[in-house]
Amino acid sequence: MMTLPSILDPLFKTGTAIQEFIAWKNKLDGKGKLLIIEMQNNFRYLQMVSKKETDLDKVIHEITTGQYKQLLSEGFRFSSVAKGKIKKAESLKGTSLAGWAGKDSLALLHSLYSRVEELIIKYPYTGTAEKYNWTLRVNNILRLTMLLLNHQRK
Structure with missing residues (x-):
């Protein structure tokens, strides 16, 4: 099970x-x-993998970035979805998320989708390669998603 900042x-x-x-x-x-909705669905699939309820092999083809890519191609203003800067929180200090404190949430959104896209592209071809720690990558995507979700709920 992954460890999370208390926030x-x-x-x-x-x-x-x-x-x-x-x-x-x-x-x-x-x-x-x-x-x-796309982020929510991806979160559900990746959370099942993180909790070891299923294998990434079984859900990788359900994870998508299609809506994100469509909106990019249309010139969508993502700033209407991800607004403001990530707030600093004591529990983020010393974690892999600490570097996001004070940064624009829009950059976090784009980074999140970049990592999801990398997972979609690479996993089917490198799933068994030892150099890739897919569990860690899935957990990192979940952490970024939760950081963005926490930011938006404020």
Whole structure:
């Protein structure tokens, strides 16, 4: 099981995270809602992998960045979805997320999707290669998602 900064720990509970995704989605109009739904679905699949309820092999083809890519191609203003800077929190200090404190949430959103895209592209071809620690990569994507979700709930 992955370790989380205390500020994010409640979000790893599926029901809590999904409620927060729904609240975030309800604040948005149109296409932004579709992006949040995509993030929510990816979160569910990756959380099942992290909790060892299923293998990445079984869900990798369900994980998608299609909505994100579509919105990129349309010139969508992602700043309408990810606003402001990530707040500093004591529990982030000394973690892999500490570097995000004070940075723009929009950069976090793009980084998150870049990592998901890398997972989608590489895993089917390198899943058994020892140099890739897919469990760690899945957990890092989940941490970034929860950091963004926590930021948006404020």
